[in-house]
Amino acid sequence: MRTVDEEQRAARRTALLDAAEVCFAERGYDATRTADICAAAGMSAGNLFHYFPSKHDVLLAVVDRDAERTATEVGELAHADDPWDALLALLDEVCRLASDPAAAGLALELSALAHRDEDVQHRLQAGDRAFRDALAELLAAGVRTGQVATRLSVEEGATWLAALVDGVFARVAADPGFDALAQRSTLRRVATALLADES
Amino acid sequence: MRTVDEEQRAARRTALLDAAEVCFAERGYDATRTADICAAAGMSAGNLFHYFPSKHDVLLAVVDRDAERTATEVGELAHADDPWDALLALLDEVCRLASDPAAAGLALELSALAHRDEDVQHRLQAGDRAFRDALAELLAAGVRTGQVATRLSVEEGATWLAALVDGVFARVAADPGFDALAQRSTLRRVATALLADES
Known part of the structure; x- marks a missing residue:
């Protein structure tokens, strides 16, 4: 059974991927900064690196x-x-x-x-x-x-x-x-x- | 009637476009430098700017x-x-x-x-x-x-x-x-x- 922590972690990962999809579609991969993805996911900049190395x-x-x-x-x-x-x-x-x-x-x-x-x-x-x-x-x-x-x-x-x-x-x-x-x-x-x- | 100079100029412009096509197709636009295009066209680097501003x-x-x-x-x-x-x-x-x-x-x-x-x-x-x-x-x-x-x-x-x-x-x-x-x-x-x- 997933712990509350694990569930929260999975939900945040999903939120980051959803946000990244929107950013990549709208402004393109190159022009998207990781800080843009965090902002679109409602997280503070840098938070992304707890979930993805790059x-x-x-x-x-x-x-x-x-x-x-x-x-x-x-x-x-x-x-x-x-x-x-x-x-x-x-x-x-x-x-x-x-x-x-x-x-x-x-x-x-x-x-x-x-x-x-x-x-x-x-x-x-x-x-x-x-x-x-x-x-x-x-x-x-x-x-x-x-x-x-x-x-x-x-x-x-x-x-x-x-x-x-x-x-x-x-x-x-x-x-x-x-x-x-x-x-x-x-x-x-x-x-x-x-x-x-x-x- | 085109002068010899004009003809040479048109031929070089064509050679640069031919070279650019090959470079863009092979390594992509971003990774292609103007010097690469000149080299592929058999011209010295920088020559391109006599024909194209950028x-x-x-x-x-x-x-x-x-x-x-x-x-x-x-x-x-x-x-x-x-x-x-x-x-x-x-x-x-x-x-x-x-x-x-x-x-x-x-x-x-x-x-x-x-x-x-x-x-x-x-x-x-x-x-x-x-x-x-x-x-x-x-x-x-x-x-x-x-x-x-x-x-x-x-x-x-x-x-x-x-x-x-x-x-x-x-x-x-x-x-x-x-x-x-x-x-x-x-x-x-x-x-x-x-x-x-x-x-």
């Missing part, structure tokens, strides 16, 4: 937590009664996240950092593999229920669905007129068409 | 040149005899570029920079708009020839093709096992399926 360790903890959340969410979908409904619900969730400035900002900042930070890159790549594996499981379940019939292998289907998901986040960055939430039904149709490639 | 101006010139190239290439496609063949050729070219480490590295570095540099962001957004406009023209031509029949508007079709193109570059970054060149025919089929959404 700002870089906060970043890696943010990436790991993000990957765990995705893995849990997508992992649950694989056991859904209706795999096709679960896939469409996942695409809706992608559009919702891409429309949330904090979530989209964090995702784009982490992709940008991965381009010059190997630790971030390896973690994002592992998270991406887990995401594609879960998508492939979902597609395999859809093939079993007869809801998915495509010339693509389940791995190829998962790869191209992942490319579409990446594309939605990239559209948010590239095109100020792109409204991800409003594009929900179009994404469903585009994904359906992609997986209906029987020709 | 490293940031070199960056913006690289972005502008990249956008002009894309606009020219895609603009030519709009006048192709067979718009559908032109579109498929464009998708092949995307896969070829995404497979070229220098081109993919530059594209990903510029997207990463756009996330924290408004000048880069505005230029990339303008370039993206031009790319989507040209894609929409190509799709409109395909509708006229009867090669494209989709429930999507030509603007929506262009947006989702652009999302797929973004997705290909994002896959290169996220998945070391993704071979963009080998995925050429799959991209053709995925794009065809996306545009065949008649249901």
